[in-house]
Amino acid sequence: MFFIVLGKYKVKPTKEVNAQSTKGFEKMAQEGVKFIWQYWTLGRYDFVAVAEAKDEKTIMKAELPWSDMVSTETLVAIPREEAIKLVQ
Helix, strand or coil: EEEEEEECCCCCCCHHHHHHHHHHHHHHHCCCEEEEEEEEECCHHHHHHHECCCCCCHHHHHHHHCCCCCEEEEECCCHHHHHHHHHH
16 A cells, blocks of 8 residues: 655754654664655645555554654555546
């Protein structure tokens, strides 16, 4: 399954926070969450990412330890081609 992760930092992003985040992404990969891409953004959210995990529980479990550092909104994403098949 694919997920769109929208996030807002609760703490100031420093070099230390970025280093901690890198370690966190490595741990999340071990837990079955693969980040396809990540971008920092301007506007309502500080970052957006596309992740892949086997199910909602897997990504939720991987995101929970981050709740002190970031606030996220995670959306289930269905590839366009698959979604079109659902409406035909």
